[in-house]
Amino acid sequence: MDIRNLYPGESDIPQEQNIDYIVQKEYLINGEIRTWNGKFHQVLSPVYIKTNGDLVQKKLGEYPILTEKESMEAVEAAETAFDSGRGMWPTMTVAQRIKHMEKFILLMKEMREDVVKLIMWEIGKSWKDSIKEFDRTVQYIIDTIEAVKDLDRKSSRFEMEEGVIGQIRRSPLGVVLCMGPFNYPLNETFATLIPAIITGNTVIFKPPKFGVLLHRPLLEAFKISFPKGVVNTIYGDGATIIPPVMSSGKVNVLAFIGTSHVADILKTAHPKPHRLRSVLGLEAKNTAIILPDADLDTTISEVVAGTLSFNGQRCTALKMIFVHRKIMPEFMRMLNDAMCNLKLGMPWDKDVDITPLPEEGKCEYLAGLVDDAVSKGASVTNINGGLYFGNFFNPAVVFPVTAEMRLYHEEQFGPVIPVAAFDDIEEPLQYVIDSNYGQQVSIFGKNSDRIANLIDPLVNQVARVNINCQCQRGPDVFPFTGRKDSAEGTLSVSDALRVFSIRSLVAAKENSVNKEIITDIVRNNKSNFLSTDFIF
Numbered sequence: 001m002d003i004r005n006l007y008p009g010e011s012d013i014p015q016e017q018n019i020d021y022i023v024q025k026e027y028l029i030n031g032e033i034r035t036w037n038g039k040f041h042q043v044l045s046p047v048y049i050k051t052n053g054d055l056v057q058k059k060l061g062e063y064p065i066l067t068e069k070e071s072m073e074a075v076e077a078a079e080t081a082f083d084s085g086r087g088m089w090p091t092m093t094v095a096q097r098i099k100h101m102e103k104f105i106l107l108m109k110e111m112r113e114d115v116v117k118l119i120m121w122e123i124g125k126s127w128k129d130s131i132k133e134f135d136r137t138v139q140y141i142i143d144t145i146e147a148v149k150d151l152d153r154k155s156s157r158f159e160m161e162e163g164v165i166g167q168i169r170r171s172p173l174g175v176v177l178c179m180g181p182f183n184y185p186l187n188e189t190f191a192t193l194i195p196a197i198i199t200g201n202t203v204i205f206k207p208p209k210f211g212v213l214l215h216r217p218l219l220e221a222f223k224i225s226f227p228k229g230v231v232n233t234i235y236g237d238g239a240t241i242i243p244p245v246m247s248s249g250k251v252n253v254l255a256f257i258g259t260s261h262v263a264d265i266l267k268t269a270h271p272k273p274h275r276l277r278s279v280l281g282l283e284a285k286n287t288a289i290i291l292p293d294a295d296l297d298t299t300i301s302e303v304v305a306g307t308l309s310f311n312g313q314r315c316t317a318l319k320m321i322f323v324h325r326k327i328m329p330e331f332m333r334m335l336n337d338a339m340c341n342l343k344l345g346m347p348w349d350k351d352v353d354i355t356p357l358p359e360e361g362k363c364e365y366l367a368g369l370v371d372d373a374v375s376k377g378a379s380v381t382n383i384n385g386g387l388y389f390g391n392f393f394n395p396a397v398v399f400p401v402t403a404e405m406r407l408y409h410e411e412q413f414g415p416v417i418p419v420a421a422f423d424d425i426e427e428p429l430q431y432v433i434d435s436n437y438g439q440q441v442s443i444f445g446k447n448s449d450r451i452a453n454l455i456d457p458l459v460n461q462v463a464r465v466n467i468n469c470q471c472q473r474g475p476d477v478f479p480f481t482g483r484k485d486s487a488e489g490t491l492s493v494s495d496a497l498r499v500f501s502i503r504s505l506v507a508a509k510e511n512s513v514n515k516e517i518i519t520d521i522v523r524n525n526k527s528n529f530l531s532t533d534f535i536f
């Protein structure tokens with residue numbers, strides 16, 4: 001197979017998945033879709049097209065390069081809409097906010113085809129996985145609404161303790177800055193945006209570096225569905241437009257999924273660190289530990305999916321594989337065979353496994369990791385492993401990877417599979433303990449005693465231990481978090497609602513005057529907070 005031949009000509013692109021050039025001039029601030037007349041950033045797809053004997057990146061469109069002025073206008077709009085907690089949105093009943101969100105879902109669904117196409121073209125995700133990302137996001141919003149109802153129902157009653165009457169609910173925190181990653185540009189942006197909005201906060205959101213245009217079809221839906229200033233979008237160079245937003249001190253919650261390096265810069269830019277709550281999804285180096293009695297059919301299929309889904313560009317991807325030496329030959333034989341069955345191709349190709357990578361210089365970075373390992377004694381064990389051309393990287397299995405090599409420590413975030421052999425279980429355990437990251441691990445084996453002996457120490461090192469399956473975020477109702485440099489805060493349908501809100505209560509001594517006041521407020525619906533209304 002010659003990787004060069006994988007790139008299509010314009011006429012090879014299926015018509016139903018092809019796309020017209022989009023010039024996005026619009027951005028949403030304070031309920032207005034404004035028109036940008038300044039500089040634009042050109043969006044190039046990771047898909048190169050054969051053009052007159054050359055390979056040329058497909059041009060997808062343009063989006064505004066806003067300046068500090070517009071990003072600060074977005075902050076002001078969000079701040080005004082929150083109005084120190086007195087705004088229409090934060091004081092609205094939960095039931096009313098749900099109605100707005102339901103309207104948004106209806107409008108969002110109408111945009112499915114446009115958004116899916118843009119996910120595929122902007123980040124090179126397969127057509128099938130782009131559809132999955134859209135549908136999973138819609139389901140996430142639906143589940144969030146159910147979780148909000150549930151939370152509200154539990155709060156729609158009074159508590160009586162030690163002669164005090166109290167009603168405890170959750171209140172919003174203020175202005176939230178949401179920034180998602182390029183690998184899940186819709187889903188992971190919405191995984192923070194939606195819970196932030198529905199709990200009564202106001203939001204500024206900046207799409208990731210790849211995956212910007214796909215948000216455009218939803219701008220109108222945001223404008224129609226929510227009161228002005230509740231959702232504001234900014235575009236452009238993050239290093240220019242985000243620091244002023246943070247240093248204004250007006251952001252109450254930073255919801256960021258990306259690198260710890262950028263997260264640290266953003267957090268330290270805030271002048272009042274204790275007023276800032278951070279919800280962060282950061283790097284990971286999730287480890288698979290393959291025990292001598294592992295079922296190798298299951299293990300190989302999970303390891304392949306775990307390391308290579310979306311080209312290994314998942315924070316949850318398996319990024320270091322420890323295999324017991326006893327089964328190493330068989331494991332390597334089966335893994336190398338599985339590599340031969342991978343289908344490299346274009347995102348629209350049926351059953352494609354590996355697609356072009358969007359980040360500039362990524363293949364060179366991955367090749368650098370492989371070269372470093374090879375120079376220190378490892379080999380690439382699969383046929384054509386590590387060969388690359390343009391932005392296509394043929395997955396590489398690298399063995400034996402040891403502590404002197406960069407691949408042992410660095411998060412490759414791409415299609416390279418580092419494998420190490422172990423004799424003593426202390427070796428992979430110590431690896432997890434010494435790692436800067438603490439998201440998840442996967443254990444493969446059959447012996448319940450051995451597995452149990454690993455579970456107990458590992459749950460205190462990472463935030464999820466998977467048995468005989470790859471690491472992953474879903475189901476989305478499960479808590480998704482990490483220890484050490486992997487995360488701050490927990491995301492899941494219900495946890496996210498807690499992350500973006502704080503418990504507030506109204507309390508009064510249980511005497512006749514207070515009872516009368518409370519009864520009058522509740523009976524005559526005088527407050528949206530102090531209320532026993534039950535959402536059915």
Ligand code: G3H
Nearest residue numbers: 183314315316472473474
């Ligand atoms: O990039 C990290 C994502 O949260 C991974 O999610 O496990 O569903 O692919 P996933």
